[in-house]
Amino acid sequence: MCRENNSMYQILKSTFTLLIAILGFSFASFANGHEESHGADTTNEFNATEMILHHIADSHEWHIATIGESHVTIPLPVILYFNIDGRTGWEFFLSSQFHAQGFPHEDDHRAESLPVDGFKLDHHDHIYYEKDGKPYAGAQIIDLSITKNAASILLSAVILLFIFFSVAGGFKKNQGRAPKGIQSFFEPLVIFVRDQIAIPNIGEKHYLRFMPYLLTVFFFIWVNNLLGLMPSGANASGNIALTLTLAVITAIITNVSGNKDYWMHILWTPGVPLPLRVILLPVEVLGIFIKPTALTLRLFANITAGHIIILSIVSLIFIFKNSLVAIASVPFATVMNIMEFGVAALQAYVFTLLSALYIGTAVAEHSHGHDEHHH
Amino acid sequence: MLSSLLLEITGSVSAIGAGLGAGIAVFGAGFGIGKIGSSAMESMARQPEVADKVQTGMIIASALIEGAALFAIAVCFIKG
Numbered sequence: 001m002c003r004e005n006n007s008m009y010q011i012l013k014s015t016f017t018l019l020i021a022i023l024g025f026s027f028a029s030f031a032n033g034h035e036e037s038h039g040a041d042t043t044n045e046f047n048a049t050e051m052i053l054h055h056i057a058d059s060h061e062w063h064i065a066t067i068g069e070s071h072v073t074i075p076l077p078v079i080l081y082f083n084i085d086g087r088t089g090w091e092f093f094l095s096s097q098f099h100a101q102g103f104p105h106e107d108d109h110r111a112e113s114l115p116v117d118g119f120k121l122d123h124h125d126h127i128y129y130e131k132d133g134k135p136y137a138g139a140q141i142i143d144l145s146i147t148k149n150a151a152s153i154l155l156s157a158v159i160l161l162f163i164f165f166s167v168a169g170g171f172k173k174n175q176g177r178a179p180k181g182i183q184s185f186f187e188p189l190v191i192f193v194r195d196q197i198a199i200p201n202i203g204e205k206h207y208l209r210f211m212p213y214l215l216t217v218f219f220f221i222w223v224n225n226l227l228g229l230m231p232s233g234a235n236a237s238g239n240i241a242l243t244l245t246l247a248v249i250t251a252i253i254t255n256v257s258g259n260k261d262y263w264m265h266i267l268w269t270p271g272v273p274l275p276l277r278v279i280l281l282p283v284e285v286l287g288i289f290i291k292p293t294a295l296t297l298r299l300f301a302n303i304t305a306g307h308i309i310i311l312s313i314v315s316l317i318f319i320f321k322n323s324l325v326a327i328a329s330v331p332f333a334t335v336m337n338i339m340e341f342g343v344a345a346l347q348a349y350v351f352t353l354l355s356a357l358y359i360g361t362a363v364a365e366h367s368h369g370h371d372e373h374h375h
Numbered sequence: 376m377l378s379s380l381l382l383e384i385t386g387s388v389s390a391i392g393a394g395l396g397a398g399i400a401v402f403g404a405g406f407g408i409g410k411i412g413s414s415a416m417e418s419m420a421r422q423p424e425v426a427d428k429v430q431t432g433m434i435i436a437s438a439l440i441e442g443a444a445l446f447a448i449a450v451c452f453i454k455g
Contacts, residue, residue: 196431200431294439294442294443294446295442297442297445297446297449298438298441298442298445300449301445301448301449302441302445305448346434349434350434350435350438353431353434353435353438354435354438357435
């Protein structure tokens with residue numbers, strides 16, 4: 001297939017990509033599960049909803065364990081860009097300064113956070129500016145802190161870099177010989193992504209261009225899911241901001257590498273009677289946006305629901321205040337946890353597979369017998 | 376009426392709607408994915424050579440159905 005004005009097309013493509021990239025980075029927001037109807041509990045009663053939502057949500061510190069009365073917590077850096085009545089600036093401090101008298105337990109998290117340069121932490125783990133003892137609405141704060149989820153993503157990035165540099169080094173060293181060590185575990189997985197996901201969906205001609213992205217998405221989601229299942233792990237892939245970002249990247253890659261056939265199929269489907277074409281146009285255009293939304297929600301809901309199920313089963317013991325419930329609860333929770341390991345791998349596979357499918361439709365080249373203006 | 380009685384007890388009728396909606400959504404998804412699974416098993420038994428392709432298709436179809444069910448669950452989560 002030939003492209004007239006090839007350079008013009010390339011310029012348009014790069015401009016479009018730049019525009020999307022700028023728009024995509026032009027705001028930062030804090031995705032957090034909201035707590036609406038669980039009610040403000042002033043007693044020390046066990047509130048299952050609150051405990052579960054606290055475990056799923058992001059946080060400015062990483063609570064690892066509670067040994068007796070002491071809490072093992074890693075304070076994470078708080079990075080704020082603020083604009084308060086025209087006074088702008090950056091703030092950097094450790095989140096431990098919010099609770100300088102000691103980390104509060106989940107029970108007494110209603111203990112007031114200390115102000116740090118006027119900034120305080122509210123119960124939903126959002127940072128607000130306090131003036132004259134009241135939250136000041138005129139303060140604009142952009143919260144770029146390294147929260148628990150951000151730290152977990154960085155950790156998974158370090159793990160992936162370590163693993164794949166080892167695999168690459170092993171591949172270079174063992175040229176022509178059987179793989180050894182960590183290479184023998186990951187090379188079949190890479191080949192699986194190539195032979196079962198990339199080539200069937202994208203085709204022999206174009207798959208190599210997209211292999212880096214597909215491999216990254218596959219292993220990144222898998223490692224993040226697994227880290228979330230570890231004790232005191234962070235619920236990173238259950239954070240809708242992360243899944244949304246990955247889905248948007250897939251959407252950008254799909255639409256930017258879309259060729260003429262792809263856009264023709266969306267806007268003016270060939271080989272279909274005219275009234276149906278008119279109906280299909282809005283449906284297909286909506287589909288461009290619904291597909292990334294589905295990717296987002298699928299991964300987010302699967303992982304978050306899995307965590308909620310396990311936490312709910314365990315908190316049954318505390319709701320009934322009876323250790324005998326543990327006889328049923330602990331095996332059930334263990335089984336669910338094992339199933340969640342399967343879900344972790346399956347969701348990574350499904351996300352990668354659907355991304356490859358969408359990219360495949362974008363770069364597909366095929367000849368239409370009935371297409372008049374085909375060259 | 377029943378709703379006002381329940382409103383007094385629970386303080387939020389939307390919770391009932393959320394639970395019901397999520398339950399029905401999961402029922403639909405389970406039924407659909409069950410049908411896919413059963414037809415996939417059947418076709419794999421009839422023609423073992425295409426078992427690989429059938430399995431891939433089965434996973435894609437069930438992922439798409441589950442995505443739709445999770446749309447509904449996400450709405451129920453937010454509204455309840």
